[in-house]
Amino acid sequence: MKIIILAGGNGTRLFPLSCDRKPKQFLKIDTKMSLLAETINRFREIVAPEDIIIVTGNKYVNMIEKELATYNMGSIHIISEPMRRNTAPAIGLAVKYCREILRCSEDEVLFVSTSDHIIRPKDLFNRAVLKAVEFAARGKFVTFGVQPNKPETGFGYIEVGNDLNGAYITKAFKEKPDAVTAEKYLLSGRFYWNSGMFAFTCGTYLKELFQYAPKIARLLKTDYAQVVKNFVDMPDISVDYAVAEKSRIGVTIPLSLYWSDVGSWDSVYDVLNKDENGNVIKGNAVTINCKNNLFFSKKYVIAGIDINDTIIVENENVILVSKRGETQKVKKIVEKIRDNKYNYK
Known part of the structure; x- marks a missing residue:
């Protein structure tokens, strides 16, 4: 298993503390560690440092290197996007890196994580990660749905279908709802907050891209250096819109723990x-x-x-x-x- 941490965001939702020079993933919110360092630390009990890949922008590489050195986090891989093209191309670049540079097989499971969320307790989260790995290894496109505790209008939702013994069939992704709709979602018990985390094998992601986002798939067919060179031609699209919302092999793992995207x-x-x-x-x-x-x-x-x-x-x-x-x-x-x-x- 490889952990892919997406750390290229330059959001301003925590303005004036966060800005383009220091985006949210580098902020210290509730501990003495940055959100990025907390994210890395969350996975260190289930994978070695060399199994973690951080995807970021060129201008943040030095900041990440300093973070890794500050917390003595070992030989974690850093790959940089030449320019921002949203999460679907970023994950595609990571898949290409894993296949060509790290010599991973098509059956290698990738767990894709955000870099700027607060999740606790760590042990409960890691058990859910390992459950996601099980389903991903069977060829499923896995996402995490957070158990809602209020009618939140600031998140997208996932509607689930049949029970799969520790997971659910992913029925549909829903946009951020209005207050009335969010209340209905909460009362139904069949909707979860979309956490933005996914798991799948290298092969599964590429197959889904070929079916639902063929332009990205075609640009990934060349070698890694050429993919980087042609990254500017990638469409600017999230993995949710490109694949997750369309996939017919979706599975949702429910998360019943403390989770915050620290988005405001x-x-x-x-x-x-x-x-x-x-x-x-x-x-x-x-x-x-x-x-x-x-x-x-x-x-x-x-x-x-x-x-x-x-x-x-x-x-x-x-x-x-x-x-x-x-x-x-x-x-x-x-x-x-x-x-x-x-x-x-």
Whole structure:
């Protein structure tokens, strides 16, 4: 088995803490380790370092090398995309690397992981990974579905079908729902949050690409060096849209544990420990009569009086202030900042 960690994202959902120079996977949220380092550490009990491959962009290679050295994580492979082309081509590049450079067979199982999620406990997660490996080795296209505990509108969902003794037939992928639909999904018991993690063999992924994303498949038929050279011609498409939503051999492994994609400041608030007033304080903050807030400062002191249910984040000469529950709009505010050419970096 090989672990493929996708670490090329440059998202701004945790702006102003995350940015193009330091995306979310390099941030320290709830431990002293970065989210990327936590991800790697999660797999070290089931695979050797040389069985882990990190896929990233050229500009993040040095940062990842420093991370690996800082935490003494061994001889992990790093491969870089010449440019971002979303997850389906990124996984294809990793498959090509495994087949040609690492001499993996078509039957080698690949477990594809995100690099910036919080998952615990580790032992329960790893047992689920090994269950996914079993189904992948039988030629299935496996995904992880997280057991929902609320009607979340910020995630895509997976609808499951018949029980397969520890897994389910994947029936359908659903886009992020509205609140009413999310409530129906939760009550039905047949829907799971889409975790963005997958397992399959090298051969299975290539066969599915040939059937559902033939342009990617054709570009992968040359040698590895040529694939890298022609990567610019890859379509910009996620593995979900390219293959997972269309596959007829899909299997979903349910995850009943703590999982967060840390995809907004609201989710950061949910993850972190609160004081007796429900406040999360990271950095320097002084408060009077404040309840259920997140105060996150990197340099300056945040002083709050009579503030409730608010997110306040200070970093890099920017102060973000938002109502809790509204931080999914951060991308829009970043776009406005860029449109007005504010220099916050």
